[in-house]
Amino acid sequence: MNKFAIVLDSAADIPAPLVEKYDLCVVPLHVTFGSTEYSDGVDIEIGEFLNRLEGVDELPITSQPAPADFIDVYNKLADEGYAAILSIHLSAALSGTYECARTVAAAISEARGIRIEAIDSCSATVGEGAMVLEAACIAAAGGTIDEAIERVENIRRTHRIYFIPDSLTNLVKGGRASKFQGLATSVLNLKIVVTLTEAGGIEVLHKAKGMKNAVSYIVKLMAERTREVGPSVYYKLHTKAYEALDHMEHAIEKVDAQVRFLTVATIGPTIATHVGLHAVGLFTYPEEFHNPELDNIAEYLTPDF
DSSP states (O other): OOSSEEEEEGGGOOOHHHHHHTTOEEEOOEEEETTEEEEBTTTBOHHHHHHHHTTOSSOOEEEOOOHHHHHHHHHHHHHTTOSEEEEEESOTTTOSHHHHHHHHHHHHHHHHTOEEEEEEOSOOHHHHHHHHHHHHHHHHTTOOHHHHHHHHHHHHHHOEEEEEOSOSHHHHHTTSSOHHHHHHHHHHTEEEEEEEOTTSOEEEEEEEESHHHHHHHHHHHHHHHHHHHOSEEEEEEESSOHHHHHHHHHHHHHSOOOEEEEEEEEOOHHHHHHHOTTOEEEEEEEGGGOOGGGGGTHHHHSOOO
C-alpha cells in the first residue's frame, strides 16, 4: 500500500485506466441535461457528451459533489488504513468543489485522527490532472505526502493553460460572456484566447482574427514561457477541433522553443460545458517537474472520437 492516498474530482479528466493504475479515488461532479443528471466520467463520457452537446439549445448544468461524497471517500480510505490523504481539486475560482472537500477533510481528519491535505489546484482539466498524476508517481515510488505536495505546488506555480473557444455560444448561455460579445465575435470572426490566472480564475488574454492566428498566438506564448522557466513539456487539448490542431502543429514547427510534446488530450464534460465544441488549447509545465514515468501518457489520454 502507498504511504498516502490520493483523492481528486472528475474535472481533472483522468481516464479510468490511469485511475486504476495509480489507485486513485475520484469524486465525480455532475452534469444535468434537461431532467437527467449524470455523474461525470461514470455514466457519461466525453465522446457521448460532445455528441449530445451538438444538438441542445439549453446548456447543460454542472454541479459540484455533495459533502457526503467526500465523507464517504475519506472514511473509506481511513478504514483501509491510510493515515494520510492528499485531495487535489478544481480551481476554487471556478467551483465550490475545493471548499467542500476542504471543509469535510478538516472534520474527518479530526474525527479519525488522520492527515488530510486538501489542495486548490488553481487549474482545471489536464492542469489539475497533471498535478494528480505527478503526485501519484511519487506515491507509487514510496514517496511521502510532503514530497507530493511540494511537486503539486511547483506545478501549480509554473504551469500555464490556454483555451480558444470556437465561439462564445456556450459562454453566453452559461452567463460568462454577454450576448453582444458573442454576436460581435461571430460576425467579425474573432477568436478569444483565455487562460487561467495564478489564482485559478478565467482571464481573456487576446482577441485574434480567425482560429489560425489565435492558435499561433498561444504557441508563441508557450515558447516565451520556456524562456522564463526552461525546457517544458506540453499537451494539446481539444473538443473535436481537428483543423485547429493542424494549425497548431504548423505553428509549433515554426517557433524556437525548448518544448517536448506528451499527448493530445480532451477537455472533459465539466469544462467542455463552458468552452463548447471545437475548442482548442495548450497546457504546459516545466520539464523539471515532470516524471519520466508519464512519458507514455498519450497511451491513456489520446481522445477516442
